[in-house]
Amino acid sequence: MHEQGSLSEPELDVCTRITQDSLDGLGAFENLGTHEDGAVLIFQGRVRNTNDGRSVSSLSYEAYGEMAERELGAICGEASRRFEVGSIEANHRIGDLELGEVSVAIGISAPHRDTCYAASRWIIEEIKKRLPIWKHEHYQDGDSHWVGSPEVSKT
Amino acid sequence: MTEVISVRTLFFGIYGELSQYKSPGYLELPSESTVEDFLDEMRGAAGCDWLPERVVVAVNQRYAEMETLLNDGDEVALIPPVAGG
Structure with a gap:
């Protein structure tokens, strides 16, 4: 967050x-960055048809909405602040997704490519660590599972 | 006389499925209660004995510590292992 009236902090160009809504396609990234940015990198995470050796049929993502918005921001x-990027646009899908649909999309612009790769990698790892979103996987055999959650037995 | 506070409880992911409280619910606690006290009450009187030993909690949409003090009207969320991306 930049402080209002501060001249030392550069204006952050961050959109989350x-x-x-569908995140498929690259339209959201068309106007990413300025002429100062010589590199643009777009990462998309998509719904894969297998996980841990099981055939996945679809996914649903549940979010703690307000907190997820805040954490992603x-x-x-x-x-x-960590990386010398021009702009960042990061979006996460929630709700029901089919195979191949985009679940997360991160676009970075920066003067140089190294910064784009580093920042993009850092953001996706932080998303996986702390964004309050849960993935409910549905399998071809009719079973389903909350990814990453231990089997908790209710007595 | 002990004052009582009321906090809103939210369950997500697998905790939502296992909870007998379909969120949103409320829990009453003595004033000066911490997140740890909240979890004890959840596991005990509130019947959520299935909660694992270590649980991540958010208070008012921010990750909290076990020692975090709760106030009347707080929103307390039980956060299972996250799996975004």
Whole structure:
């Protein structure tokens, strides 16, 4: 977060979204960055058809909405201070997704490519560590599982 | 006389499925209660004995510590292992 009226902090160009809308396609990234940026990198995470050896049929993502918005903003704000990036756009999909649909999309612009790769990698790892979003995997055999959650037996 | 506070409880992911409380629910606690006290109450009187030993909790949409003090009207969320991306 930049302080209002501060001249030492550069203006952060960060845009984040937690959305039910499709993230497929690259339209959101068309206007990413400025003429100062010689590199643009786009990362997409997509729904894969297998996980841990099981055939996946679809996924649903549940989010702690308000907190997820705040955390994603915080992650990208932190990234813009850690790395010399021009712009960051990071979006995470929630709701029901089919195989091949984009679940997460991160676009970075920066003067140089090294910064893009480093910042993009850092953001996706932080998302996986701290964004309050849960993945419910549905399998071809009709079973389903909350990814990463231990089997908790209710007595 | 002990004052009582009321906090809103939210369950997500597998905790939502296992919870008998379909969120949002409320829990009453003595004032000066911490997140740890909240979890004890959850596991005991509130019947959530299935909660694992280590649970991540967010208070008012921010990750909290076990020692974090709760206030009347706080939103307390039980956060299972996250799996975004």
